[in-house]
Amino acid sequence: MKIKDKKYLKFVHSSISMFILGLASCSVTGQELPKKQLFPKDYNLWGTLQPLRISDGGKWVSYNMHYESQQDTIFVKNSSGTIHYSFPKGSNGHFGGDNIFGCLQSDSSLHLTNLNNGISEIIQNVIRYDFSTNGDYLLTLVSESDNQKQLIIRRDGKIIETISGITNYVWNDKKDSILYATTVGDKSAIGTICISKNLKKRIILENSENSFLQLTWQHNGKSVSFFKAKGTTAHDENQICYYNLASKKLHTLSASTAENFPDNIIIDSGYELPITISDDGSKVFFGIKNHEIQDQKKGIDTVEIWNATDKWLYPVKKKIDDWKHSPKLAVWWPESGAFRQISTIAQPWVMLTGNQEYAIVANPGTYLPQYTFTGDMDYYIINLKNGKQELLLKKQSSESMHMGISPDGRYINYYREGDWWVYDIARKNHTNITQKLRNTWDTTDNDSANAVMVYGNPGWSKDSKNVLLYDAFDLWAISSDGSVSKRLTDGRQRNIRFTIDASEFGNNVLGNYSGRSASSCDLSAKLLIEAFDFYGCSTGYFSWSTPTGLHPLAFNDSSIDKLIKARNSQSFVYQEQTYDRSPKMVIKTSEKARATTLVESNTQQKNYYWGKAEMIHYTNSFNKPLNGALFYPANYDPKIKYPMVVYIYEKVSRNIHSYVNPSLQNVTGFNITNLTTKGYLVLLPDITYESINPGLSATDCVSAAVKTVVDKGLVDPKKIGLAGHSFGGYETNFIITQTDIFAAAVSGSGVSDIISAYFSVGPITGIADIWRYENQQFRMGKSFYDNQEAYYRNSPIVHAAKITTPLLSWTGNKDKIIRWEQSMEFYLALSRLQKKHIMLVYPEMDHVPSDPLQQTDLTKRVEQWFDFFLKNEPASSWITEGFD
Template identity: 40%
Template sequence: MQDIKLPYRKKPNRLHKVVLFFLWAAIYYFVIQAVPLMAQIKEKKQLSTDDYSQWSKLWPKKISDKGKWVSYALQYKLHQDTLFVQKTEGDKKYVFPNGSNGVFNQEEWFACLVKDTLVLKNLVSGTTRYTPNVASFFFNSNGKFLLTFLNDRDGRKQLIIKDMQEKVVEIIPNISSWKSDSSGNSIVYCNDRNGQYNVELIKFGKQLSKESIVVDNEVDFQNLVFRENTIAFTQKGKTSTKLFCFNNTTKTLFRYDPEEHDDFPADSRISDSYGSLTLSKDGRRVFFLIKEKNNDSNSDETSVQIWNTEDKQLYSNKKKNGFTPLRDKLAVWWPKDNCMLQITTKERPSAMLNGNYKYALTFDPLAYEPQAKFNSDRDIYITDLSNGSQKILLEKHSGNILTVLMSPNGKFISYTKNGDWWIYKISNGTHTNITRNIGVNFFREDNNTPGEAQMYGNIGWTENDKTVYVYDQFDIWEITPDGTSASRLTHGREKHLRFRVVPLSPEKQFAESLLDFNTRSFCSQEKLLLEAYDKRTETVGYYVWKRKIGEKVVVPLNGKRSHFMKTAKSEAFVYMEQTYEQAPTLVFQANSMVKPKVLVKSNPQQKNFNWGKSELVNYEVNGEIIRAALYYPAKYKKEQKYPMIVQIYERQSHYVNDYVNPSVYEQGGFNITNFTTQGYFVLLPDINYKFGDPGESAKICTIAATNEIINRGLVDSLRIGLIGHSFGGYETDFILTKTNKFAAAVSGAAWTDLVSTYFSIGESYLKPEFWRFEEHQLRIGKSFFEDMSSYIRNSPILNAEQITTPLLAWSGQKDRTISYHQSIEFYLALRTLKKKHLLLIYPNEDHAVVNEHNQKDLTERISEWFGYYLKSEKRKKWMDANNP
């Protein structure tokens, strides 16, 4: 055999050896590094309904005074809700399964309830104390004492007061009611000690002090109210109810007994109902209610009902809510002079108080009934409580309660009229239009209902009622009450940003009583925290405004931001941010100059699953550009065309940055993420309306938006579904009578017959449904007798024969907003016409489905309905006729 000669191979020189060494080293390094990297890149999973239970909702709760600690909750549908306390520096964290009502005591303590057990955690040492059978608790303002109310007999409470070293300093049994002052420095309570009824006051300082206000051996005290240095309460005796007022500064107790006063209305008594007392801030006036004895406006259930067309109040409303002229009357008592004045009457039974509670505004809410507005117009009178004199303030003014607001110091009343803000000066009775010459609109420019446009807002006054702050579309304006000076404080219009004040303290968010329509009070030199919103991108951020400097960015705009909380004693703050693709995240900053720190990102398991994305899209209708929110299917591929669900209501593009947990527990059966992870596009178009044609407007916008997505080559035009609930359900039904564009549809709790709806009484408010058509959502803008043709052509039921789309409808049998009979009517029409239609009636549900079993049932059926018609999935048995 011939020898085989190998090709000649030149020996490598030194340079070749070096090159080969580094080449092999690089290959070795790449292989070694790539193996774990490849192991890390796992194929993401397809989300299934079994995975939904992993998702939670993040709720920011509290931040401690100096910002060392933050509490937040994660809430689950099928798992245990959990309250967390986390240190803002480092990773220290405490967990409270089923915890609620969490409160920090300075930087050292945190307390919360786990069912009826109080859990007290020392945040420094980590030690924990438990107290069972607790109804409520709170720390006093200086943090030295913990007050715990234990459940006692007959609904009463036992109060245990301990210092923070666990020493019991006071035990008070049989408490029937209690109130703390706004500062948290003292508490007043009513209790029973062996048949002796007491009202007592406890003050908290370095030590605890207690004093008795009044004692009685026969009758209990109740209905406490505590404001500043004044306490008021009632005592219901055998023949009358007495009124008491205690001045905590002078230690003087005043008493008013109606039986000792000839000017008290005959056959009446003082009401002892909860919340019936109100105190002026200076403590000089106590407002209370007078109830007529034997005032029973409800007739016998078996007696004949008398419905009179000249009645100002519908019989059904009168039956449920009582006859308005006979409601309890408001009165005021001056404890020092021991005299009273009745404020409201049968002729004008409703009232509100001015800022310093020295004047009352009264009106008759039924004055212009019958009419078509939800809130009837009213003539408003102003009463000087010092002498009882009255005069007309506003004639036939809007019934919207927020159109009349009080300055905090009581000097002025602001109100809206003909698209402007007006100021009434109480001292001289003058009316001034303060916005007429400014040149911008202070009422919603995008108002899209026939009713009166809503004002952007009057947020408050500077000290001593010097100037008033009002909003336009973008900015905050400061205007003097005589209208001679107006300045724009922010520069949102140039930046296309809407600036709004974020209240940081409770007193700037909540009224003292139902009679209180005061706006906020601001120091003219104080900083204002502002929320900045860019409608073009649906993003939110935060600014701080200072006089002479203007607004300055604190948190840049990006995605959706909310739940801003600032500390009381530092510059630290937290907020929550999210997008559709990024789960809600809690972010902390020690101040605006430092880098944000993520404290917790909810739903970290999302990274293991395929997930969609969202974007804003534009579409055109009659030359106008309108927006929609578009959601892409998970694991989207450009070369593929997908089915799509179009969900309609009104304007919805602002939801584009909302994170949506996948869930089968939906009140309307629709969930964006469920569908995107099942391989659908989801489209939420904005809809612009032409008055008199709500259905046609919805049809034009919905089809235009749908065509825009089809023309982009994203979806299969033969596999598009339509869904809506309530007004969206009405729109869905109407659209199906005008087009066969949609392969399947779902309509929930829908109006189907506008004529019968117009002539019905809404069970939610027991008012005629006229207002929904003439000034609200259904947008006809005229009465039935003024424009019959609009009611007829916009009624889906009258065009039901045109429907070719398979329709699944649902309703709650106890729906008080839209009667389920509307769905029954449509079902009968489609049944007669032999159309493909299924109707689900949930017997114990209202307008939205709240029972979790029913939520799951509805959500799954809607998914199966669209799965069958849009994705050719297997038909479910429940869809077939003649099931048992």
């Protein structure tokens, strides 16, 4: 793109590292400067690297450096690393083709830069901008003086089209055409423009006094659909429109004129059930709802009637009102004018098959009360042409990953009783496709007391011949009739888990309402595969193809993620980091090319003492092998035995390669780097669980991990602290009732009484939290009444009298995940028992602090707590008052 109104943007070469502290690497000659200790006053030097994009041809990459001071900057760098551009306070940066870069500034100006020559242009008052697929065209949505918006289309810097009064525009999948709507005065219009090599003239689909909403493209770009409405909410004047671009024919459906439209039902223009067009363009799906006028009176009910025989608890019952007023899905055939309602009050759950010829419906309340988060349902399949409905599955799990659909619409796959099945819609038969394999497809072997969670069904092959499945390690392709099963990776032998990167499934997938979309990938092409090493917790990428199998792209003893591929070349970039090496951005021009570091963040780290990390391996009392991430103090001296902080949740050792910026703004008050630079060891041990013993399992595994480190001679056994948040907070509360190996503990938003928490209602879900305890994270397996002893055995408050560890607990009084009263109950118990305990309650805070001031306060107090009890440092009066 050639840019007019020339304004030169300075070329910035490697010296740009002077603009943002420590961003670019530089060679060090002569004697290395002595290192120094890191203090909180230095924390502001650290920023977070975020890879953003790579240009189509792979010549340029963009990235962001985020700082807690909010002084963010977008950078663009060429693939050889010789040219830099910076855009302070820039946002929403995009490449136009391979040589133009645009980004928005805080003053609503768009900065466009020709990366080849540094010439720039500034366009004012830009609300939104887009480049066409090939980058030849620039679209800017700008504010006009009369509070309206104007869409301006440019090519080679020249304005070639201007549309005033724009209310919205959307691209088709190829991003070479837009559907747009305008309103000028009391007149509205909707039209299309094909933005290709030769810009085609605007086509006005319709003019109206009504506004146009929910502009929607068919996936192949051959038709569009939209609502025509007087306002922006549903009302009885709504119409839905469909326009075929080939025939140039507009079809309109209105509730008042359609022959078989249900009485007292209107077309709903809301987004709960958005418009979609079937892949073949023959059908339009949209929402309809009851015409009854809702009572707008807002007040307190005279009385809430909670009946124990109700299927739903009162909060949910009131909200859904038996689905009487929620939108229901309908389908319309524009060519024939036929209309059919799909979901109903009796069957409000709905998803479509891959070719949208059938719908699957169900009622989530069929088997209530159920004490699982996602209960069982009876699924029915509806032939949309004739409306015939048949039972598909009886009492089948409603877990979203337990059911999928093939792209061609022929099959439905589902998980049941330890096997994967496929239902052939035309033949109406069910086939167990994994019965001949001795694989475990869900997590029950590793975590038998938790809810049944499958390792995964990412989708189907593009030709719908094979279901794609995961076991604990590998990717499998299994034919729809189960006759052919092929393991595509060899993760079990390598102790690596391989999964398909999400980018392989694209983003042009039809939304599927209550269920999953028909995702697929091409097995005849080369696939990008993510890898996770179970032993060392390294992450990275491989490529896979049928001829060659797996080939490593980027996989080291580190964390590698955020891989981005160029659209028109073999180049790709990714981020790599370890705990002691700040994230860097790496580029490869092909799979076999040498990896080149383009950007190193936080190079000022070299001036400070820094810790290191290693993986430890241990076993619990059941001889189960486990990992633990151990972080060493900065400037480690093997002659010294250090204090140690142990942070727990479930599987946390996988964070071993994560670089942690030193910071006072932490959502749990815990920061590994803060602690290691202050002279602490930090341990992140993994926990595995025995059925009905979540607390005892945590105690067993954590104690074993601590003993392993103590036996290495690294830690002062009298100076070990324990910390956890949420479920980790519960584990912390419980562990200190079972052992005195910890000199201090911190529990954030943790459950203290399993029994009272069991008999509570989730503020967000409106359902009984019983499911959390019987078959989810707490893994009790049975109801309280079926095994009361186990509940008492694993409830911290029951054993509170045994506590000798000083405890700091913290919570927010607006916590919607774990009621803050759980912390209060423990506080009252420890207060009554005269234990060493302080509780912090943060006003208006949810499950974690989002306010930087609260984050800072929490971090300081957590570190002060450990400093006092583990390092014998002087403490503030908030700790020492009342303590001997």
